[in-house]
Amino acid sequence: MKRNYIYIILILLLAAVNQGQAADSVWWKLPELPAPELYGNILIDRESSRAGVKAVSFSHWSHRVNYTCMTCHFELEFNMMLNTTAITEEQNRYGRYCGACHNGKTAFGHTKGNCDKCHNGDISYGKEKFSTLSGLPPAINGNGVDWVKALNDEMIKPENYVLDEIRPIKFEREIVIESPWAGIAPAIFPHDTHGKWLYCSNCHPEIFQIRQYATEDLAMESILDFEFCGVCHGRVAFPPNDNCKRCHPDMKHPGKVGNKMH
Ligand code: HEC
Ligand code: HEC
Ligand code: HEC
């Protein structure tokens, strides 16, 4: 149903382009991108405001240099959705969640004087450290960093765990997801690239079925709505904007000139 609906819109848009209209317009509503030093930054405020302290700033780029996603989203059990994890000050002091590292040894601890390093309500907190990423391979948007290349070339060596050793399961199958639309280059999903950052259960079975073509509604519209690939791509991993060819390598898209496909 949904696919048919998009299909009709595309045909209408194609007609418009053929008439020389809509030439510079974008076909989908692409997510608006924050500045590179703010991409992936969040303010956690599930309890803070209510408890009379400021919201907590957290930056993905500053942490992912040293830790993979699986350290936090598998071992330390943070959810991949803002304000859904029941983090409390007591748990932190007990050594869970942020406190697994913010214990006064690995990183600054939960002591007086440190409270507002986290509880500052400032989404750009720590931005002066962003320049430390300037030696990493560039990307056109997101954090402006090609994290895949940075990891493969060992310019960063993030840990997969902080408590008990986690050995990532090796699974290297590359999935080619053919489009139901004629003439659209398929999307590729490389398990090996993702496996260096993520654990199987970060995606299976909640985001994706563990059988090819079993995931329903896996289409661009839902991805741009932060579902499926868009759970990460658009929030923390490189966004769809201008990056069509990173997922659809054979798409005849000219690169960084717009977000239409040709
Ligand atoms: C390493 C970061 C960090 C530091 C340092 C920190 N906190 Fe928190 N704190 C958090 C996070 C994350 C939450 C959960 C936020 C939410 O859900 O709104 C939280 C929640 C809270 C809450 C509300 C929930 C609850 O458990 O009552 C209070 C109050 C709080 N912290 C007080 C403090 C005080 C006081 C200090 C300093 C002694 C401090 N925090 C230091 C990260 C930190
Ligand atoms: C040092 C810990 C840490 C690391 C490393 C980390 N994250 Fe997170 N992430 C968090 C926390 C904390 C939250 C907020 C959880 C909450 O509020 O319930 C979060 C939230 C998210 C969200 C939701 C953001 C939003 O705007 O709604 C996504 C998506 C995400 N992480 C993806 C990733 C990916 C992909 C990686 C690896 C490249 C990664 N994270 C690495 C701690 C981490
Ligand atoms: C896996 C380890 C780890 C976890 C989990 C972790 N941090 Fe950190 N964090 C670090 C390290 C290491 C640093 C840099 C060292 C330092 O500043 O003491 C850091 C630095 C910070 C800073 C300073 C500014 C910056 O971004 O560099 C803030 C703020 C911060 N963390 C907030 C948090 C909050 C909030 C949480 C939990 C939601 C959290 N961290 C969870 C390891 C961690």
Ligand code: HEC
């Ligand atoms: C993070 C990976 C990713 C990025 C980046 C990406 N796509 Fe997709 N795209 C997919 C997946 C997965 C599908 C669903 C499978 C398929 O149809 O090939 C898809 C489907 C499509 C389709 C088929 C129709 C539909 O909605 O299912 C078109 C057309 C398309 N993408 C165009 C684009 C364009 C244009 C860009 C750049 C603005 C882009 N894609 C960026 C992953 C991506």
Ligand code: HEC
């Ligand atoms: C970042 C997300 C992600 C991670 C992490 C991930 N997968 Fe997948 N996996 C996918 C997607 C997307 C598909 C295709 C689903 C579809 O087409 O409906 C898939 C499909 C599969 C399939 C079916 C393959 C086929 O040919 O039918 C298997 C088996 C699988 N994954 C195993 C794993 C294992 C084992 C791990 C951990 C080592 C893992 N996956 C980690 C996203 C992920």
Ligand code: HEC
């Ligand atoms: C759970 C988070 C998550 C999900 C879901 C996810 N990815 Fe990724 N993906 C990442 C991270 C992290 C990277 C590393 C690059 C970065 O962070 O910018 C990555 C990298 C990639 C790369 C490698 C690009 C390169 O330059 O080599 C491709 C291709 C890709 N993703 C496609 C997809 C597609 C297609 C889907 C959906 C079928 C998907 N991803 C779903 C987190 C995710």
